[in-house]
Amino acid sequence: MTNQVQIWTVIAGLGIGTLFIRYSFLGLLGNRELPEWFLRHLRYVGVAILPGLIAPLILWPEATGGSPDASRILATIAAITIGVWKRSVVGTVVAGFGVLYAVQYFTG
Template identity: 55%
Template sequence: MSYDTWEIWLLIGGLGLGTFLIRFSFLGLIGGRRMPEWVLRHLRYAPVAVLPGLVAPLVIWPEATGGAPDLPRAAAALATLAVGLWTRSTIWSILAGAGTLFGLIALGV
């Protein structure tokens, strides 16, 4: 499938406008108002719901290995989970997972 230059720019502009309007509807229109407590309570769970959805496919079907699960990524996911549950710290969890992943890859596991 081949696109002309104007079609690509039209697509980029349309996607940019769409993402702007989605963000503006939340930040621009509601941003200055006080939100109800129940909305704030639900918004606290958004990162917890989105992050596993982004990370899980990279652990189960890693593109780097052609879709085959491997030990470094599984161990890094388990280390991240364990440190996260133990410390309740996002930064330490990320560092533990990254250290485990890069350490095991460097060792050739």
């Protein structure tokens, strides 16, 4: 078993490490003008990361033991359709959640 001193030492060490990582970007680069080529590439980070975060939740959900199910596929289709059609983040989220919970409710 670990004692209280070890736990608080680990917490403090992780906090200091996080502070240094964040300061390296915000403190050192925060007041500088970034090059245009860097900003142009930075625009695509979210688009590149989101599919990698979302696809496993749709195709291999933990709730079903890793096998795809109809409710998540239908919710994905509804969310993509509303997102492309209305261009509304709130509408996309509401449509996805609504279809997911409706299909799960009616199928048991």
